[in-house]
Amino acid sequence: MKRRILKHRRLLFAGAFLAGALVIDQGLGFLLQKALPRVKVGQTVGQVNVALDHAGADVLIFGSSRAQHHIMPAVLTDEFGCSAFNAGCDGQGILYHRILARLAIARGSNARLFILNVDPSDFYKPEFPRALVLAPYLEEDPLARELVARAAEPYGELKTHCRTWRFNSIALPIALRMFASNPEPACDGFVPFSGDYREVEFRHTKADFHEEVVQQQRQFIADARSHGIAVALVVGPRFRRDPHYAKGLDAIARLAREEDVCVLYLDDRRYPVFCNKAYYRDHAHLNAEGAMILTHLIASELRERKLLP
Amino acid sequence: MIFNSINYLVFLPLVVLLYYGLPHRMRWAVLLAASYFFYMCWNAQYAILLAVSTVVPYLGALVIARSTNTRNRRATLVASLGTNLGLLVAFKYWEFFAESADWLGARLGVSFSLPTLDVLLPVGISFYTFQTISYTVDVYCRRIDAEKHLGRFALYVSFFPQLVAGPIERASRLLPQFYCQQHFDFTRICLGCQLILWGLFKKVVIADRLAIYVDSVYNSVGYHECVAYLLATYAFAFQIYCDFSGYSDIAIGSAALLGIRLVANFRQPYFATNLRDFWRRWHISLSTWLRDYVYIPIGGSRRGKAWTVVALMITMLLGGLWHGASWTYVIWGGLHGLLLVGSRATLDARNLFWDRLHLPHWLRDTVRIALTFHLVCLCWVFFRAKTLADAMTILGSFFQRSWALPGVNPNVLVSGLLGVLVLAAVQILQLQRGSCRRCVARLPLPVRWSVWYGLIFAIVLLGVQQGSQFIYFQF
Numbered sequence: 001m002k003r004r005i006l007k008h009r010r011l012l013f014a015g016a017f018l019a020g021a022l023v024i025d026q027g028l029g030f031l032l033q034k035a036l037p038r039v040k041v042g043q044t045v046g047q048v049n050v051a052l053d054h055a056g057a058d059v060l061i062f063g064s065s066r067a068q069h070h071i072m073p074a075v076l077t078d079e080f081g082c083s084a085f086n087a088g089c090d091g092q093g094i095l096y097h098r099i100l101a102r103l104a105i106a107r108g109s110n111a112r113l114f115i116l117n118v119d120p121s122d123f124y125k126p127e128f129p130r131a132l133v134l135a136p137y138l139e140e141d142p143l144a145r146e147l148v149a150r151a152a153e154p155y156g157e158l159k160t161h162c163r164t165w166r167f168n169s170i171a172l173p174i175a176l177r178m179f180a181s182n183p184e185p186a187c188d189g190f191v192p193f194s195g196d197y198r199e200v201e202f203r204h205t206k207a208d209f210h211e212e213v214v215q216q217q218r219q220f221i222a223d224a225r226s227h228g229i230a231v232a233l234v235v236g237p238r239f240r241r242d243p244h245y246a247k248g249l250d251a252i253a254r255l256a257r258e259e260d261v262c263v264l265y266l267d268d269r270r271y272p273v274f275c276n277k278a279y280y281r282d283h284a285h286l287n288a289e290g291a292m293i294l295t296h297l298i299a300s301e302l303r304e305r306k307l308l309p
Numbered sequence: 310m311i312f313n314s315i316n317y318l319v320f321l322p323l324v325v326l327l328y329y330g331l332p333h334r335m336r337w338a339v340l341l342a343a344s345y346f347f348y349m350c351w352n353a354q355y356a357i358l359l360a361v362s363t364v365v366p367y368l369g370a371l372v373i374a375r376s377t378n379t380r381n382r383r384a385t386l387v388a389s390l391g392t393n394l395g396l397l398v399a400f401k402y403w404e405f406f407a408e409s410a411d412w413l414g415a416r417l418g419v420s421f422s423l424p425t426l427d428v429l430l431p432v433g434i435s436f437y438t439f440q441t442i443s444y445t446v447d448v449y450c451r452r453i454d455a456e457k458h459l460g461r462f463a464l465y466v467s468f469f470p471q472l473v474a475g476p477i478e479r480a481s482r483l484l485p486q487f488y489c490q491q492h493f494d495f496t497r498i499c500l501g502c503q504l505i506l507w508g509l510f511k512k513v514v515i516a517d518r519l520a521i522y523v524d525s526v527y528n529s530v531g532y533h534e535c536v537a538y539l540l541a542t543y544a545f546a547f548q549i550y551c552d553f554s555g556y557s558d559i560a561i562g563s564a565a566l567l568g569i570r571l572v573a574n575f576r577q578p579y580f581a582t583n584l585r586d587f588w589r590r591w592h593i594s595l596s597t598w599l600r601d602y603v604y605i606p607i608g609g610s611r612r613g614k615a616w617t618v619v620a621l622m623i624t625m626l627l628g629g630l631w632h633g634a635s636w637t638y639v640i641w642g643g644l645h646g647l648l649l650v651g652s653r654a655t656l657d658a659r660n661l662f663w664d665r666l667h668l669p670h671w672l673r674d675t676v677r678i679a680l681t682f683h684l685v686c687l688c689w690v691f692f693r694a695k696t697l698a699d700a701m702t703i704l705g706s707f708f709q710r711s712w713a714l715p716g717v718n719p720n721v722l723v724s725g726l727l728g729v730l731v732l733a734a735v736q737i738l739q740l741q742r743g744s745c746r747r748c749v750a751r752l753p754l755p756v757r758w759s760v761w762y763g764l765i766f767a768i769v770l771l772g773v774q775q776g777s778q779f780i781y782f783q784f
Contacts (some may be wrong), residue, residue, distance in 0.1 A: 010495045017758065024762055025769075044720075132774070152774075155315045164769045171770040172723055 029163020035174055036136050042173050043090065044133050048100065050187060051087035052137075055104035055111075058082035059308070061189070062097040062220075063117025063234070064127075065090040070236050070286050071115065073188040075295040080308045086189030088117065093127035094216040095151055099134045099144045101220060105227050106141040113307055114224045115298070117234045118217065118263075120241075120248020124207035135166040192288035193281035197239075209247065214255055221259050232307050233263040236294060237274035240283035264301045266294060310350040312559040313512050320347070324469075325498075325566050333490040337461050340487075340567065344469040348432070351473075355431040358396065362434075363466045365392045366441040367459055370448040374455035386449045390442060397438045400431055405634030433473035435631055437466050439598055444480040446602060453481045461487045470563040474556050476574040476594035483569070491568025501565035503746055506764050507735075508558030513772030515728035516552035519544040521721050521773070523693070530699040534711045538703045545693050546686050547729050550578065553592070577736045579685070582677040583659075584645065584652040587685060595631070599624050617653070622646040632692070637700060641691040648684055724771050731767075 039046045040053075054060075059082055061071045067088030076084040087100060101114060131151040138145040138160060149156035159165050167174065221231045235252060238245075256263040268274035279290030286294060302308045310316045324343045328336055349356050369389030376382050398406075407423035414421050444465070447453045456462040465484050471477075526533050526541035533541075557574035564571045574594050581587035588596045604624040610617040622643070629642015663673050687704075694700035738745045749760050 017761075020758060021762065021765060024766065028766060028770075129774070158315075162769065164766055167770055168772065168774055169720065169724075169770075173720055176719070176723065 025162055025164050029166065032164070032167045032171060032174060033136065039174050042176075044173050045136065045170055046173070047089055047189075048134065048137070051085065051100060051189060052103055052107055054083075054085035054087075054189070055107040055109040056083075057085040057109075058111055059084035059113045059115060060101070060104060060109065060111045061086040061088055061115045061117070062101060063088045063115075064092055064119065064122070065285060066119055066236050067115075067117035067234075068189070068191055069193050069281075070291045070294050071117065071234070071298065072190050072192075072291055072295040074190070075292065076299055076302075076308075077188075079296075079299040079303070082112070082308065084188065088189065091127060092130055092133075093122060093125070094213055094220065095126070095128045095147060096131040096134060098216050098220045098223065099131055099137075099141075099147050102141045102144050102147075102223055103134070103137050105223065105229075106144075109227075109229075111229050113230045113232060113302075114220075115232050115234055116217070116220060117236060118252055119235065119238075120245045120252065123209050123213045123248050123251055124242075124244050126210045126213050128212075132168070133170060135160070135168070136170065138166065190291075192291060193285055194288055195281060196287075197277045197280050198282050207244065209244075209251070214251055217255055218259060221261050230307055231261055232302065232305075233261060234298060235263060235265050235267055237266060237268045237271065237286065237290075238284055239268075239274075239277065239280045262305055262307060264298060264305075266297050266301070271297065310347055312556060312563075313509060313517075316350075321563055321566065328567055329491075329493045336491075337458075337464050337487055340468065341460055341464045344464065344467040344472060347469040348467060348472060351432045352429065355429075358400070358431050358434070359437065359467055360463075362393055362396060362437055362441055363463045364459075365389055366445045366466075367456070367462045370445055370455040371457070373445070373449050382449060386445060389445045393438050393441050393445075397434055400428055400434055402630075402634045409636075436475045436477055437472065439477050439595075439631075440480075441466055443477070443598060443602055447480060453484075456480065456484055468564070468569070470560040470567075470569075471571055474553070474560070475592075476557060476560065476572045477598050478572060478594070482572065486569050489568075494568070497565055497568065500746070501562040503761065504558045504562030504565060506562075506761065506768075508555040508560075508562060509768050509772075510728075510764050511551040511555030511558065511732065513774075514767055515725065515732060516548045516555060517773035518721055518724045518728060518771070519548040519551075521718070522725070523548055527693050527695070527699070527703075530694065530702050533706075535706045535709050536712055538706045542686050542690055542693075542703070544725065546579070546682070546689055547725075547732070549689065549692070550575075551728070551732065577740060579682050580678055580736065580740060581681050581685075582674055583656070583681055584648045584684065587681055588645075588649070595628065599628050603627055618650050621649055621653075625649065636697055637691045637694055640697070640700075641688050644688045644691065648688070727771075 036045060037049060040049055051060075057073075059073070059076055059080075061067055061073065061084065063071075065088065068086060068090060069088075071086055071088070073084035073086050076082065087097075087104075089096065097116065104111070128151045132148065134144065135148050135152070138148045145160060149160050152159045164171075217233075224231045233252065233256065235249070252263060255261070266274075273279070273293060274286075274290070279286055279293065281287045281290075299308075310320060320343075324339065327339050327343075331339055345356055345359070348359055366389050369385050369392075372385045373382050373389075376385065404425050404427075407425055410423055411421070444453075444456075448455045456465070461484065464487055465478070465480055468478075468483065523541050523545045526537050527545070554575040561571045561573070572594050574592060576590040576593065578587055578590040581590050604620055607620050607623060608616050609620055612620075625642045625646030626639060627642070629638045629640070629645070632638040632641070663677075666673070668676075690703050691697075691700045694703060735745045738748055742748050749757055752760070
């Protein structure tokens with residue numbers, strides 16, 4: 001009898017511990033969710049929050065570091081008199097940008113144009129897991145939830161039910177940045193690179209072509225179009241190309257053909273000005289001067305193709 | 310399947326339930342099946358290799374035990390050890406030897422090229438090979454009886470919690486435990502879970518977080534400056550400790566859930582006051598193995614001072630080579646050997662020096678701990694560097710007068726630092742009170758539970774999700 005009581009007590013003990021964990025998960029998740037919108041600085045959630053705050057801009061720019069440091073919204077504003085915001089993010093791939101675009105649409109974006117920077121190397125390093133930085137926002141859009149679950153595989157669906165998990169690797173930046181001052185009111189998302197060309201390690205690694213990237217790009221275009229938003233793809237210049245460049249470029253051309261989407265090829269092959277090292281910060285990124293030239297070229301091509309009046 | 314995966318968190322409770330749900334006579338079979346399944350998750354074909362590494366020493370030990378003829382016994386011992394070491398050399402070291410021979414040939418002007426096998430390194434081969442070697446030698450020396458039950462012996466070789474990265478168990482310790490009937494013990498289950506939790510914290514919150522910075526520096530040697538290399542080396546010292554001791558804790562915790570006690574592998578190694586002390590605290594199961602099966606059999610300190618130096622160097626060079634088929638590991642082992650020799654030779658003089666300084670004990674120990682830690686860090690440069698040239702570049706940078714601060718992701722820095730601080734606090738508590746877990750157990754229930762909840766949510770919130778494998782899996 002005594003043993004049964006003891007066994008019973010231990011089961012209760014274990015059950016209470018698990019129940020406590022669930023309560024803490026929900027409570028902590030709730031608190032972090034509440035604190036989330038207050039973070040406006042920093043490379044992770046701060047950047048996402050500021051981008052979503054500008055969801056109402058006429059032109060939204062998406063893409064990796066090669067969008068964030070290359071395309072100047074101020075130039076587009078001067079040229080077309082429309083509002084523009086650069087939502088590009090270092091190290092992020094198409095899954096992140098598709099989710100972010102959906103979140104912007106869910107927040108009532110009435111943009112006229114989405115500019116998506118695509119790079120031939122994107123197909124070889126999809127960076128899907130990095131899209132998990134958007135996990136705290138998954139309640140805002142059902143498809144965003146599905147995409148976050150995909151980025152979190154294995155057991156992605158299960159993980160999305162844990163509220164604290166959504167803040168994995170983000171909780172500290174939230175805590176650290178919560179009390180930091182807000183960014184400049186004129187912030188347009190563009191981050192210029194300054195300084196001379198710097199040699200950084202450039203390794204050719206064997207990598208597989210990820211057809212999934214093409215599918216996600218296709219869906220990005222479809223999502224935008226279903227809300228009446230035009231899409232333009234931009235292929236920017238590089239000082240050095242990796243061996244997959246030609247095949248990646250073919251994939252972009254195929255996508256453009258099949259989806260009937262406009263691609264602005266602004267690489268060094270078409271514009272020899274980009275063969276000049278002086279406009280680069282490293283082999284893959286332009287400096288501020290290079291970014292200025294590139295954005296003016298984007299503006300003239302957009303006007304030529306009547307994507308913006 | 311790695312310990313820090315959800316697959317393992319599903320696999321382990323299933324095995325535990327099945328284990329306690331079945332009668333004692335069938336439990337070894339459950340554990341054996343689970344262990345082979347666990348191993349086959351990496352590469353199913355290599356289960357054959359594991360089976361060969363089991364059957365050969367099993368039969369060899371039976372022959373050795375039954376034979377009274379010394380020559381037969383010795384021949385069987387050589388055959389058994391030769392087979393297992395042969396497999397180890399073929400799968401792990403052949404390419405290294407072939408490349409080194411080619412290099413030497415080219416230097417001597419002799420042109421020959423040894424064929425390469427181009428095979429994947431079987432996970433944990435160094436660990437289970439050492440376990441079978443110790444078993445065969447123990448039977449030969451009549452320290453233990455040969456195991457007659459093939460199933461239980463196979464389980465000794467392949468027991469999943471310690472199969473891929475140790476601790477390297479002795480047959481005399483582990484085999485009898487498979488015969489004991491284990492009852493479901495709630496306290497032991499709690500202890501196992503707590504150890505697993507602590508191990509996971511060390512792995513995903515500290516080691517994997519620090520690895521982000523360490524990899525960024527050590528994978529692009531030549532593009533950084535002194536401070537970056539220094540920071541990365543210190544970070545690596547904590548990364549490798551938390552990675553391996555985290556693995557060991559999860560292994561010991563997993564085994565505890567099944568009622569099996571595994572040997573402790575670490576005892577606050579960075580609190581060692583000298584190199585000898587360090588090796589008594591670091592990877593204890595390997596260092597005691599090397600002591601018992603290499604150092605002592607080749608003479609140890611019994612043949613005079615000169616031979617002690619030779620024996621120490623042989624042991625440490627082999628220890629280095631055991632870690633990996635690369636000259637960087639050999640040099641790492643050699644450096645430790647040299648430092649151990651130096652430590653031994655100067656021990657009396659150093660003790661006298663410290664006594665004459667009349668420093669308080671705590672200050673003396675702190676200085677000695679700091680010195681030992683830095684010597685160990687210096688050796689880690691060779692361990693972590695991809696090539697000898699990289700290691701030399703890093704060491705060379707330590708003498709440059711460039712103190713430019715590197716750009717470090719604050720998220721990595723803060724998470725890593727927080728983790729290291731928690732680790733330091735726990736270890737100081739362990740040093741002062743013996744066991745941190747026992748201290749926690751004495752606390753009131755809400756505080757106690759807060760500690761465990763703190764660990765759980767630190768893992769969920771701060772852990773690296775797409776973390777790497779454990780470093781020692783590659784050995």
